[in-house]
Amino acid sequence: MTGLPRLGGLPSTNADTRFHIDYGWWESQQAELRNYLLTHISDLTLRDRLKQSSTERVHDFVDPETGEVSRLNALEVAIKQQASRDGFINQRISLVDNVFRVFLANGNTPLSPRELEPIVGKPASLIHKTIGGTTIYKGIHAVDE
């Protein structure tokens, strides 16, 4: 896909451009990523416990839908469990946080603002304005295609 370059050399995006979490964006700020991920744990007691937990210790996590087993740390397991619950994506958190949660829940499968619209309950134009601008929020970035 070609497009007019925007300021900063970023490709132009539209409501059909697919986005995802670019973990490379977080590479130099792992502590911030961990702190940010913790904010997606709605159970405050569990969040406090996870703050203290080691990032090194890993657990086997069995995906309830696919049966696939993965090795995850305690925070990653908690995020997976939160993501499968109703209300993980809701109208009472910021749009950027909601979009981030969609990608946490779907295994970071790229989605366009138009595809995100029915999931986050906001117009595709608003989603695009928010995540498709020159500023990258929380590593949500257009997929290089």
Place this chain on the structure above:
Amino acid sequence: MGRVVNTESNGKQRNQLRRTIAEMLRHLSQKSTIDDEAKDMLATIVLCLRQINDGIDESTVAWEKRDYWLKAENFRREWQWVTEIESKLTATLRTEDWDAIPDLMLRLFPHFSDINVTKFTREAEIWQHNYFKFSLRD
């Protein structure tokens, strides 16, 4: 024509609700046990937090419509703690897990440290029977 949302009056209402919560916290901090009055006060905090949330919803939707989406984003993030603590407090009241109350109060205090309660301005009728009302609804 859609309803015009006055975001300024939402702010005023939010301040009044915050004042009520601050006074509830002050009363609660002087109690040594969770008696019926304390339950009413805790339920009052839940009801106030829910009203604060409703006002935040109205303000953010209004700003999004006016294309102030960044302002709406930041505002939503600034007040995210309201939903988090309200959910936790609601669950605590439902399960009557009174041991969890001191921890929740500690979480609430920093959000109200700017309100100086030198004199109580809220009468008992503000909180009376709120635990019963909460129990009926939840």
